[in-house]
Amino acid sequence: MSTKNLDAGAIANKKMQADSSYDIVIIGGGLVGASLAVALENSNKSILVVEPIPFSSNQQPSYDERTVALTYSARQIYSAMDVWKDIHGAEPITNIHISNQGNFGQVHLNNTHSGTPALGYVVPTRTIGQTLWDRISQTSNIDMLCPGVAENIIQTDDRCQVEISKSDPSNPKTPGFSSVIETKMVILCDGGRSPLNEKIGLLPDSYNYPQSAILSIVTADRKHDGRAYERFTADGPLAFLPLAATPETPRDSGRYAVVWTTKTDNLEHRISLDDDNFILELQDTFGDRAGVLSQPSPRKSYPLKKSSIKSPTNGRVLALGNAAHTVHPVAGQGFNLGLRDVASLAELIFAADHQELGSQDMIQQYIASRARDTRMVEQFTHSLIGIFSNEYPGISILRNIGLTAVEHCPPAKRFLLNRTMGLHKQKSRLSMGMSLGSPESTRSTTN
Numbered sequence: 001m002s003t004k005n006l007d008a009g010a011i012a013n014k015k016m017q018a019d020s021s022y023d024i025v026i027i028g029g030g031l032v033g034a035s036l037a038v039a040l041e042n043s044n045k046s047i048l049v050v051e052p053i054p055f056s057s058n059q060q061p062s063y064d065e066r067t068v069a070l071t072y073s074a075r076q077i078y079s080a081m082d083v084w085k086d087i088h089g090a091e092p093i094t095n096i097h098i099s100n101q102g103n104f105g106q107v108h109l110n111n112t113h114s115g116t117p118a119l120g121y122v123v124p125t126r127t128i129g130q131t132l133w134d135r136i137s138q139t140s141n142i143d144m145l146c147p148g149v150a151e152n153i154i155q156t157d158d159r160c161q162v163e164i165s166k167s168d169p170s171n172p173k174t175p176g177f178s179s180v181i182e183t184k185m186v187i188l189c190d191g192g193r194s195p196l197n198e199k200i201g202l203l204p205d206s207y208n209y210p211q212s213a214i215l216s217i218v219t220a221d222r223k224h225d226g227r228a229y230e231r232f233t234a235d236g237p238l239a240f241l242p243l244a245a246t247p248e249t250p251r252d253s254g255r256y257a258v259v260w261t262t263k264t265d266n267l268e269h270r271i272s273l274d275d276d277n278f279i280l281e282l283q284d285t286f287g288d289r290a291g292v293l294s295q296p297s298p299r300k301s302y303p304l305k306k307s308s309i310k311s312p313t314n315g316r317v318l319a320l321g322n323a324a325h326t327v328h329p330v331a332g333q334g335f336n337l338g339l340r341d342v343a344s345l346a347e348l349i350f351a352a353d354h355q356e357l358g359s360q361d362m363i364q365q366y367i368a369s370r371a372r373d374t375r376m377v378e379q380f381t382h383s384l385i386g387i388f389s390n391e392y393p394g395i396s397i398l399r400n401i402g403l404t405a406v407e408h409c410p411p412a413k414r415f416l417l418n419r420t421m422g423l424h425k426q427k428s429r430l431s432m433g434m435s436l437g438s439p440e441s442t443r444s445t446t447n
């Protein structure tokens, strides 16, 4: 894959020649903003993506050491966008083992139950980002302003003005400038990270979990055979996600991305452990089901929260992805949900003429189409944390009964499988694997 246009300077030059007026301005070139831009590449709309932090910076918050589990539905969306073929090194998850520390109840999900080649895929966020940014740099109707910070949005009845300053927070010496871009519609994909949300009155309802996630990559002395693990512990869920082998991976070993939810009280202790003691504690918590663990990569922690905006819009501004809803990473749902937002909105934008773009009709239609899925994922992830982090006497017996019941009850298993794969009640064309290139297109891209 070519990386010639991933250089921040090249991208900045490209946007310098651009007009100061676009049909759509996307604020944030992270996982969701960049995915939306690429989904709109064949629309007849002009698009500007504004992103403060260059892809190559190790401060880039969306493309970092994280490895995300993509659902099978996410693969369908990226396939329909003709992007999946360029995302190299995605490791298929063919089965999932769910257990509860100290109890016997277990659930096994398998792709033979779903009839699909995989239940999901594990991909480093940097790989996804590189594919998306590369594609943006080659697409004539999309400009990227990076580094650029959206500072404010001023609205009139029929348009918005986005005030943008150019400064790279990871390199404060970059010369600054400011400009005003006029647009019909602003899509806020800043991950809820900027003060902009508050400035324009999009106030989320937030809750900070008393937990953080510690991330590391470890090697096991056994192959993973596509198996992912979700183990509920007293601290919270501990996930092992199978990774593609690298040339350095020893034969007959497996690499896993570990997402270890840790209570805030325990974080400092766990994050400061040296490699040997970290592995000891991890192995003790996880058991030996994946084999003997070794070689942990440097650890990084993320505080965990949930937040959501009841009505993610103000005038012609619409929030998407984490800017609209942030969920606990248990079950790997956050970005997958954001990508389904992208699929629904892209379809409406394709169908909209210039008059309709950013209109209340269009925005409300989008919000209605996403309300149920968003609510279900928010409730599903939050209740998993509630049920499995609860230490009241008797609850552990109920958890065991629950896991055993799901394992032996086909409808319950099917529900869990559909949630895990993101395949429940798909409504958008992209999530059904159909491209948006032309309304007649029914290209199925799932195989």
Ligand SMILES: Cc1cc2nc3c(=O)[nH]c(=O)nc-3n(C[C@H](O)[C@H](O)[C@H](O)COP(=O)(O)OP(=O)(O)OC[C@H]3O[C@@H](n4cnc5c(N)ncnc54)[C@H](O)[C@@H]3O)c2cc1C
Residues within 6 Å of the ligand: 027, 028, 029, 030, 031, 032, 033, 050, 051, 052, 053, 060, 061, 062, 063, 066, 067, 068, 069, 070, 148, 149, 150, 151, 189, 190, 191, 192, 193, 194, 195, 196, 213, 215, 259, 302, 320, 321, 322, 323, 329, 331, 332, 333, 334, 335, 336, 337, 338
């Ligand atoms: C530990 C952990 C594990 C996870 N694992 C999974 C998983 O397995 N599967 C899954 O689906 N999800 C997972 N997630 C969730 C996933 O990472 C997020 O849902 C996803 O990153 C959201 O993408 P986003 O583009 O909405 O926001 P972000 O990733 O936060 O990106 C926002 C972008 O906006 C930019 N920005 C900020 N302010 C401005 C501004 N003023 N102007 C312009 N741009 C701005 C930022 O620089 C950034 O590039 C996980 C999350 C965590 C914390």
